[in-house]
Amino acid sequence: AQKITQTQPGMFVQEKEAVTLDCTYDTSDQSYGLFWYKQPSSGEMIFLIYQGSYDEQNATEGRYSLNFQKARKSANLVISASQLGDSAMYFCAMREPNYGQNFVFGPGTRLSVLP
């Protein structure tokens, strides 16, 4: 079974609008970490935001926020005020400490920001 599911292969958003990228995860552990990474067309992986499973508040980093719904096992990324430079692949990932340093990535969502 897939541990990380990103159901939106591609998304479009108008510049300056907000967009939500979906991520659901599957784990039986109580302690885990959730990450979002951005991969522009140049290929590098850029860390965006982190949410720990015991964090009571949703994580925020500038224009990025993580909508964490633990009971639903979802960790959606919200990008506010989209910019043309936000066009990229976005990956959700999970770290499960009980499996050593095993990180699992989702298949990604390609976001295109329209002018």
Place this chain on the structure above:
Amino acid sequence: NAGVTQTPKFRVLKTGQSMTLLCAQDMNHEYMYWYRQDPGMGLRLIHYSVGEGTTAKGEVPDGYNVSRLKKQNFLLGLESAAPSQTSVYFCASSHRTGNYEQYFGPGTRLTVT
């Protein structure tokens, strides 16, 4: 600081040839990782290391070997390359505390013909 560097950036191999990919980090990170990225898929963990002299298997370790003789370096070896190993390979490193945020290298594009 250079961060995480990978050598080489591109490589073409013939089936059966061997090669070693080198990853180096200058952030004094304890943990290092090797991933592969194939079209339409996210990154998949090949091997990782939690410290000098220790390595462990990830999700897709078959056909690869690794070594971590020095804290700053993590080597990925392909003993007998196969076309199925055509991929982009990423190295990453992280501290062993905090949120384990991974810092990635620029990637190596490997083609096996």
